[in-house]
Amino acid sequence: MIKHLIIAAAATLALFASPAQAERIRDLGTFQSVRSNQLTGYGIVVGLDGTGDDNFAYVTQAMRGVSDRFGLQLPPGASPALKNAAAVIITAELPAFAKPGQRIDITVSTMGKAKSLRGGALVLTPLYGADGQVYAMAQGNLAVGGLGVSGRDGSKLTVNVPTVGRIPDGASVERAVATGFDSSDILRWNLFQADFLTATRVRDAINSRYPGTAMVEDGVTLALRLPPGANDRAGMMAAIEMLDVNPAESAAKVIVNSRTGTVVISSAVRLAPAAISHGSLVVRIDEAPMVIQPEPFSRGETEFEESSTIDVVQEPNRVALFDPGASLAELVDALNMLGVSPSDLVAILEALKQAGSLKAEMVVI
Structure with missing residues (x-):
């Protein structure tokens, strides 16, 4: 793994050693008014094959609202079985300069105990912006990439995430955002x-x-x-x-991923005068117990005699000395010479930072 790290760092050095390449202004930033806006809504998905929320209170309340909208009055104390329906949250992104009548994609996610949205259809739902205004209306059949099945003995099989689906062009823009x-x-x-x-x-x-x-x-x-x-x-x-x-050179940073051991060093990293010593001590203990039998017709008992062999091997320490202003290439060469592992590399970088020799910001993610 350290070999791959050295190769990656050397490739980074080669990339940044060349003259800075000009970039277009559109790749460096954006106009403040040219931005998208997030929309959210709360609705009901119906038509599920017994994978809905059952008597989930939010679904029952929402179904009453849908029924009232179409002039159907449910009995006051009724609690309908709703395994074919699920309460969902709808999210969408309204592009800049979107005009009424245009279509946008939406994502539908369950918020209760529904097992799958496969085969469901979203009932007409308003989508709201951060200002509380309705900017789009969503409706349509869901495309669900996941699959969930279960057996009577309690066994279950889930492929991907069946509780999240998308509706391409599932919402119609009703209001434009003033830019x-x-x-x-x-x-x-x-x-x-x-x-x-x-x-x-x-x-x-x-x-x-x-x-x-x-x-x-x-x-x-x-x-x-x-x-x-x-x-x-x-x-x-x-x-x-x-x-x-020509953008400015990026700041000197060392990024350490604590979960994978990945270390990325930017080309702007410099070192003050420093010396690094790295070595390893290997201790090996071999156990070879021997069985001792008593003499025939004696009152002795069979015993075990312990036999241990201890071997200590210490690799000779090598010291890497950095001159003032040492670059990424010199740092990589030195660490390669010392033969450090990823965990040792992180420890060395932390020690250099504490000693004030590493002229870079160290970020652990």
Whole structure:
């Protein structure tokens, strides 16, 4: 595994050793008003083959609401058996600039004890935005990739997740979200990752094409003064997104996955003067008990005589010395020479961090 780690780190070094490659502005961030919105709703899936919620209170209440909507009054004290129905939560993402009449995909998930949604159909359900307004209406037959079966003896078999399904184009947009991109005086553009150097480079690239257009507000946001009107503004936004910028080098980080032992070291990592010593001590104990028989016709008893052999092997320690400003390549070469395992590598990096020699942020995930 350490061999794979060294190869991966060397490949990373080769990638970042080349000159920084220009990236398009659209790959570094996005306009603040051009964003999607999350929608949620609560509804009922019917038509299930006995895999629903039975007498789940939420389903009973919801079924009363559905019945009232269609003019059917259930008896006041009735508690209908609803194994063919399930209470569900519907989630969807409303794309930017979605207009009434367009269709969007929805995901339907059970919220009770329903075993499967296979074969079910979602009853007409409103989808709400964060402001409490209805933005779409959902309905349709579910496509469920999972499967769940059970036997009378209690045995069960589940394939994938049968309690979650999707309805492609299952919701119709009823309300558009106002973005204000065509009327606001200032349009803001946000970096995906905060970086003052990258923000200033994006500002300079925009101003070199359109002088006086961009101004940095902070490490993430640029304020752009664009001409009013959707036609002119959209053309200018498209041109800005295609401008090339050399982003700043990423921060020095060492990422450690504590569950898998994976260690990723960025190319910006540097080391202060340090020496690393690493070795191993192997202790081997072999037990070979011997059986001792008494002499014939004696009163002695059969006994076991313990026989132990202890062998200690200590590999010679090797010391790796780093000069000031040692790079990723030197660090990888040294750790490869020491023959460290992934767990030892994490311990060495932590020790270097505590000693103040590792000039990087260490993140454990």
